[in-house]
Amino acid sequence: MSTRRGRHAFAALGLLVATALAVTGCTAGASPKPTASSSTAAARTDATLRLGLAASPANLDFTTTGGAAIFQALMGNVYEGLLRLDQGGKVAPLLATGYTVSRDGLTYDFTLREGVKFSDGSPFDAAAVKFSLERVKTWKANTPGNLAALDHVEVVSPTEVKVVLSTPDATVPFWLAGPLGAMFSPTAVGSLATKAVGTGPFTVASYQTGVKLVLTRNDAYWGAKALVKQVDLDYFADASAAANAMRSGGVDALYQSEAYDQLASFANDPRFVVTTGSTQGVVVLSMNEANPALADVRVRQAISHAIDKKAVVAAATGGFATELNGPAVPTDPYYVRSDEPYPYDPSQAKQLLADAGVTGLNLTFTVPNRPYAQAISQVVQQDLAAVGITATLQTQEFPAVWVDKTLTQHQFDLTVVNHVEPRNVTNYGNPSYYWSYSNPVVEKDFAAAKAATDEDAYITHMTDAVQAIIKDAAGVWLYNPPNVVVSTPAVHGMPTDDLGVGIGLAGVSVTG
Numbered sequence: 078m079s080t081r082r083g084r085h086a087f088a089a090l091g092l093l094v095a096t097a098l099a100v101t102g103c104t105a106g107a108s109p110k111p112t113a114s115s116s117t118a119a120a121r122t123d124a125t126l127r128l129g130l131a132a133s134p135a136n137l138d139f140t141t142t143g144g145a146a147i148f149q150a151l152m153g154n155v156y157e158g159l160l161r162l163d164q165g166g167k168v169a170p171l172l173a174t175g176y177t178v179s180r181d182g183l184t185y186d187f188t189l190r191e192g193v194k195f196s197d198g199s200p201f202d203a204a205a206v207k208f209s210l211e212r213v214k215t216w217k218a219n220t221p222g223n224l225a226a227l228d229h230v231e232v233v234s235p236t237e238v239k240v241v242l243s244t245p246d247a248t249v250p251f252w253l254a255g256p257l258g259a260m261f262s263p264t265a266v267g268s269l270a271t272k273a274v275g276t277g278p279f280t281v282a283s284y285q286t287g288v289k290l291v292l293t294r295n296d297a298y299w300g301a302k303a304l305v306k307q308v309d310l311d312y313f314a315d316a317s318a319a320a321n322a323m324r325s326g327g328v329d330a331l332y333q334s335e336a337y338d339q340l341a342s343f344a345n346d347p348r349f350v351v352t353t354g355s356t357q358g359v360v361v362l363s364m365n366e367a368n369p370a371l372a373d374v375r376v377r378q379a380i381s382h383a384i385d386k387k388a389v390v391a392a393a394t395g396g397f398a399t400e401l402n403g404p405a406v407p408t409d410p411y412y413v414r415s416d417e418p419y420p421y422d423p424s425q426a427k428q429l430l431a432d433a434g435v436t437g438l439n440l441t442f443t444v445p446n447r448p449y450a451q452a453i454s455q456v457v458q459q460d461l462a463a464v465g466i467t468a469t470l471q472t473q474e475f476p477a478v479w480v481d482k483t484l485t486q487h488q489f490d491l492t493v494v495n496h497v498e499p500r501n502v503t504n505y506g507n508p509s510y511y512w513s514y515s516n517p518v519v520e521k522d523f524a525a526a527k528a529a530t531d532e533d534a535y536i537t538h539m540t541d542a543v544q545a546i547i548k549d550a551a552g553v554w555l556y557n558p559p560n561v562v563v564s565t566p567a568v569h570g571m572p573t574d575d576l577g578v579g580i581g582l583a584g585v586s587v588t589g
Contacts, residue, residue: 118567120586125307126568128582129319129328131335132447133287133312135477138269139256143218143484144476145497145577148256150290150310152579155196156275158258159187159206160250162499162576166408168250172201172260172276182245182530189236193299195262196280203232208263210240216257220498222507223252226527246527247535248500255499255578278303278583287312292582304570304586316448323349323563329587330564330571332580335448337395343563350568354560355408357499357577359401360393360449362457362553367513368490370438377550379429380491381419383464384457390556393452397561401554403547404502410532411502411539418547426464440490442468443483445475453493453555484511495558499577502539505546514551 132146139147153161159173170176173187193201207230213221226246231239242249252258265274273281276299279292290310294303311328313319320336322328323343333356334340344351364371364380371377390398405412430438440461444454451472458468468491473479475494483489489511496504506523508515519542526538546552560575570585 118588120304120569120588122304122306124305124587125309126305126330126582126585126587127309127311127328129311129313129322129331129334131313131316131319131333132475133314134284134290135480136270136286137273137281137284139219139259140212140215140269141217142270142476143480146476148219148259148579149497150292150580151273151275151281152256152259153277153581154279154292154308154579154583155273155277155281156256156259156261157277158253158255158260159189160254160258162251162254162578164572164574164576166576168254171254176250182247182528183242185240185242185249186233187238187240189238190299191236193276194297195265195274195276196295196297197262197265197274199262199264199274201260201262201276202235203238204235205260205263206230206238207232209259209261212261212266213257219256220501220504220507221257223503224249224257244528245530247529248527251500279308282307287314301583303583305582308582308585314446320563330562330568332560332562332571333558333575334561334563336563337393337397337561340395340397340561340563348565350564350566352562352571352573354562354573354575355406356497356558356560356575357406357408357501358495358497358558358575359404359406359501360398360453360493360495360555360558361404362453362491362493362555363512364552365487365490365492365511365513366515366551367487368440370435371440371490373433373435374550375429375433376435376438378419379426379433379435379464380461380466381426381550381553382422382429383426383466384460384553384555385421386417386555387421388460389453389456392456393449394556394558398556398558400556403543404505404552404554405543406557409500409502410536411543413540413543413547419550419553423460423464430465436465437467438465439467439469441471442491443471443473443479443489444492445479445494446472447475447495449495449558450475450493457491457493487511487513493555497575497577501577502543502546505551506542512552514546514549516545516549516551519545519549 134147161171163169176187210230213224226242226244228241228243262274278298280295282291282293284290292308294306316335320339343349366372386400402417403413444450461468483492504510506520522538522542526535529535567589
């Protein structure tokens with residue numbers, strides 16, 4: 078089979094999967110449909126939910142360790158913030174019962190819930206809020222710069238705090254609703270990598286690195302108790318192994334399943350329910366502009382034109398994803414809906430390389446050992462070779478090695494990864510981020526968006542920034558992956574959409 082015929086076969090598989098899901102009623106945004114038996118069965122409060130996931134946490138400390146797998150497991154389950162994102166993506170109260178904002182936009186006055194305690198028995202109060210938020214400036218990972226406007230926190234009383242900014246920033250409530258807003262016990266931060274102490278509905282019972290994270294219900298939780306006694310988060314480096322565990326009864330559900338080639342069979346099997354929802358993920362081929370060759374926009378544009386995104390989506394997801402033309406996702410309010418600015422055009426790629434005076438370009442392509450990234454790397458390597466660029470593949474363990482070598486030390490020319498955190502486009506405003514992209518105009522637009530006092534002005538400045546980033550070809554934005562959940566009919570309440578701030582599992586139940 079030729080390469081092109083192979084790619085068409087992948088696309089046909091994607092159509093088959095989509096058709097199967099449509100026939101069974103498992104469409105985007107749908108909720109699991111209970112069977113007749115499960116709809117009348119009572120939820121078991123002593124049940125264990127066994128959930129299969131892909132990328133595993135390197136440790137339990139998301140303040141110093143990059144990668145979304147840590148807060149995906151812990152936020153909303155073990156750790157909580159003053160605010161949260163509801164299922165519609167809107168900011169809502171959590172450990173705060175509400176807040177007001179001063180006219181100048183510099184002071185957020187929060188009223189706190191009373192009687193809340195951390196799982197180690199220490200009190201959650203205004204002092205803990207001050208400790209947690211002022212500590213963000215010391216974080217080493219997960220974009221603490223998004224709260225750079227936070228100047229200090231004033232303790233008014235045990236149940237009231239004022240969060241004071243150095244400059245107005247309309248995005249502060251959004252970031253406080255995610256990992257940056259996590260509340261920590263002042264007495265428990267000495268061992269965050271191995272021990273997680275929060276106010277949430279679960280506590281961490283154990284973690285075997287890369288294998289299993291066990292959560293147990295926090296019966297002293299201040300709010301509604303978790304519906305299951307225990308959650309086993311089982312991690313699978315291989316999508317097929319995860320699918321086999323699902324079929325054999327080793328897990329009750331798969332979250333963000335990457336077994337795209339098996340979704341049709343799951344959807345047509347009455348033993349399983351398949352749902353698809355949205356994610357905040359941006360799968361991007363990043364180019365390290367610290368490399369002088371990649372600092373030339375014509376070379377980056379050439380690489381963009383050289384890559385066949387349809388073939389990438391087919392190879393990595395069986396066609397089961399949304400192609401992206403820029404660094405934002407369709408659910409972002411500043412998503413630019415336009416034609417592909419760099420359509421697949423090898424001839425144009427060659428011309429741009431010639432214009433830049435570049436021949437025989439050799440690049441190191443560091444690739445996480447995730448199934449989607451491995452599939453993408455094969456297509457990209459082939460497409461780049463077709464225009465005269467040699468991409469030497471280096472597979473790296475994810476997250477440990479990739480986070481250390483590529484994300485932290487910037488030892489790469491090309492890489493590909495799924496950025497799952499919400500509104501991650503703002504990383505392009507940080508010249509120190511791993512891709513070394515710098516544009517003062519973009520940084521100015523991001524700053525203006527933060528300082529905006531109304532939604533329209535915020536969207537305008539963010540859209541201008543996104544368009545400038547696209548013009549600069551700062552990355553090759555490949556696709557927005559769906560949130561695919563496969564479960565047994567006994568599992569109810571699994572979140573359909575992934576908001577990028579943690580998988581809330583307290584409302585998930587198991588019947589039968």
